[in-house]
Amino acid sequence: MFLPFLKNPFASKNLSRDNFRDLLQGHLSRLTSQNKAGRYSAMISSLQPHQAAYHALLGAQDENLGQRLGKTDTVEELLAEFKSFAKEELILEVEYQFKRKKPNSEALTAFLPRGRKEYSAATLLTLPTLLQRTATLTAQYKDDLGQALAQRAATLQAAYTTARDDQGEAKGDVQGDSKEEKKLRKATARQLKLNLLDQVKLHIDEPEAVLALYDPKWFTKPAKASEKKSKQP
16 A cells, blocks of 8 residues: 555656656746755755756757758758759650660660659658669769769768768767766655755755655646546536
8 A cells, every 4th residue: 555655756757758757847936946054955966966967968969850850851951952954864865865865775774763753753762772873873874874964863872871870870969868868867766866865854844844845736637538528618
């Protein structure tokens, strides 16, 4: 019967990262404002390092997530750039050289195995294949297509490789931050519970004094879905 009371309420998975941050900040603020004669000084000192570390981590997470999204935007921009290059330069030159000027069905098929549509309908999934093919073939047929076209294709492929590498690093940073957040939350929740036990001992006959150290909303139990429906007219 005592198990529910022994569990750490601050370790609840129902607390979102933002709610956990708000709970911690609000609690520290109340401890500070009610710290008469320094009775909460030790509790404040024990929580401040946790609060500072958690705040810094959330800031780093937001930055890493922004970087990852930025790298995704870069890849999508490269896709659009490649499609424009294929439509306005590559296909026109390939068809001119190998269909009209110096007919070469083998080269034409190598560049356009599925026709023009494969390039115009390119996606992030097919982009690596198209970039590889374009860079390889323009280098192979640079005497016919020109060095400039081959260089342009090689540059696009290199830019894509760099963008994907950066995207992978940003993803790794976000995942690493997530693991670090779990460790910080666990340590902070533990300290919050230790402080709560001290607060209960300090105010053993004054439960209201303990409640006053926390935002009342954290003690409000959400209504169950069935209860909400029963209250509806």
